[in-house]
Amino acid sequence: MTDLNQKPATINDVARAAGVSYQTVSRVINDHPSVREATRQRVKEAIRQLKYQPSSVARSLATQRSNLIGVVSFGSPEFGPTQMLYNIEQAAQMRGYHVSISSIPALSQEELGLAVNALRRQRVDGVLIIAPLLGAETGFLRECAVPIVLVDADPSAGLPVSSINQHYGARLGVEHLLNLGHRRLALIGGPQQWNNARQRQQGWKEALLDAGLKPVAQAFGDWSARSGYAATLSLLETGQAFTGLLVGNDQMSLGALRALREFGLSVPEEVSVVGFDNIPESEFFDPPLTTIYQDFPSLGQSSLAQLLTLIETPTEAEVARVIEPRLVVRSSTASVGSGVGLELVESKSRRRRKE
Amino acid sequence: MTDLNQKPATINDVARAAGVSYQTVSRVINDHPSVREATRQRVKEAIRQLKYQPSSVARSLATQRSNLIGVVSFGSPEFGPTQMLYNIEQAAQMRGYHVSISSIPALSQEELGLAVNALRRQRVDGVLIIAPLLGAETGFLRECAVPIVLVDADPSAGLPVSSINQHYGARLGVEHLLNLGHRRLALIGGPQQWNNARQRQQGWKEALLDAGLKPVAQAFGDWSARSGYAATLSLLETGQAFTGLLVGNDQMSLGALRALREFGLSVPEEVSVVGFDNIPESEFFDPPLTTIYQDFPSLGQSSLAQLLTLIETPTEAEVARVIEPRLVVRSSTASVGSGVGLELVESKSRRRRKE
């Protein structure tokens, strides 16, 4: 193994080996035009021999640009954030940037500030925050003296934002159910501290009110299948009669499916279920899940692009980028007539399986 | 908004503001003992006023340590790698390190080399490679003059490795099935280029041979539910009769469950299924999946710890760390007698639903 203790070659080592000045080496590694071809080759050969890798640390210090962007993410690795991070990294690599990550355990202003400062110390050129921020919590970020784009946050945050139109997504789900003849809709929402969860809930409510209907019932989970299961059960146990259920994400939908089944309700004959996200597995749920596709890859790319504009050409920076979600119809939804109807749901809630 | 164009304060700005020399400021930010309390307070006040954040870029240049570790990961964001990355970052943060990520689109020696070199330019103190490397491909990494630990790779790689004992994991699954009386076992494996997939396959085979049994059939997927579905179907269509199925991960298991159901086989009455990973959703599959738990969080932490030892106290570095998987029994497995038995499987393979 190459000795780990030996220090890496510097630009001076290369200069000496090639018999030129350090500046010429610098020109070669930066593809400056005015270097004679013969010299260039000589330098390149020396670089190869010494396995020289220019230090981006030294370069950053000299140029005041790090070509590093920081990504702050929150909580445990959910499907969405993970997808975004991955796509952000890909896009960044393409544009010559590296990505440094910093995750925060809790969504407090304090933790967020710490994470951003840690990135500022690294002299990142910009920061992407993948966090379900509600508008009020973000004000202080404007003090941070570093370009910041919020991802999937409330567009009213007062900072540049890339997001998915969650209102519209929820509406898409509701209208799909409405078109199928459903009139009694319930909701299993995500954690209300999450911006997207709240938006979806509002969208659901508004779409129903717009249609002249009253929301039947709602309960909330923490995105996990388990919580979706529990929330659905709690809804069923209170005897709320609904034939359509909008669920905050696909994992919770999986739990909901289980709860409905245990309760003796069949999907989609008796209850139709619509999820959110379109995780790859949702196609193989039982039944395959109708869901609202969130284009996380695009969101990641879009937010990165927005951040880079903010960094490189601040004058052209946009305030908000919004991505539209899409309905993916599968088999967990059906027209309301296809089942045995509402009265059955009501009677069943009295003779629950576990009793 | 604080002006984005204004350059961040430096140690000299702070020194001037506090009326001390830059060295004294340096002492304060590094908690050096010999600074008078009054001076320390004065400096801290100046730091607060100027919102000074020490540049880790400059510090890295001076100290030759970046407190940065690089993580290379491969392919699209699978559950395991994602979990590990997350846990690595958490553990790194705790130990005062930052994490820079670099993902590679394809698993070639060339791509891997590029990624590692990109990290070397960033002067990372060490590199963690989350990639399903087979032993042969890693030799050249020893030339890289940077501490490297492979995660979840073949322990025979000739480089320090942290991994989960996949052989043992497969054996755990097989023995569970054997104990339930199953004698005809099939496998849906992961991509054979992946080390862990291959190890699981070997473990499966060896455990069977050790028990004096012959593997019935095997097929391979790409980790996705869809591929698990397709692979299972192909197995069923060739008329192979099995009562126990070991599947390379939980996503593929979901596909397998669907395929078996469509084929008219009930789980666990007619076929028992064992997955790998124990993703949170697997508990809510239908039926809840028996699976081999992979402790990805521990793996992430363990590999990071191993890398830091290699960096900080190379003499104490370990060559390999191995984590033992654990069997999680749920409802997708049952004793072979509980169903209608083998002959049924065989007859059903002739009258498949879709025919």
Added chain:
DNA sequence: AAAAAACATGTGATCGCTCACATTTTAATA
């Protein structure tokens, strides 16, 4: 109260690069 030891603070050089400018070499023009 003077000398010694301990503490507190400051100065110069350095890390590996880039920038701005100075100098040398080569090619183009008169």
Added chain:
DNA sequence: TATTAAAATGTGAGCGATCACATGTTTTTT
């Protein structure tokens, strides 16, 4: 061939911190 412009290369300073050492101040000891 001398003159000038252009191209190629080199030099000094600085980015923001740390390290090793020098100097200045207290405190302790005799």
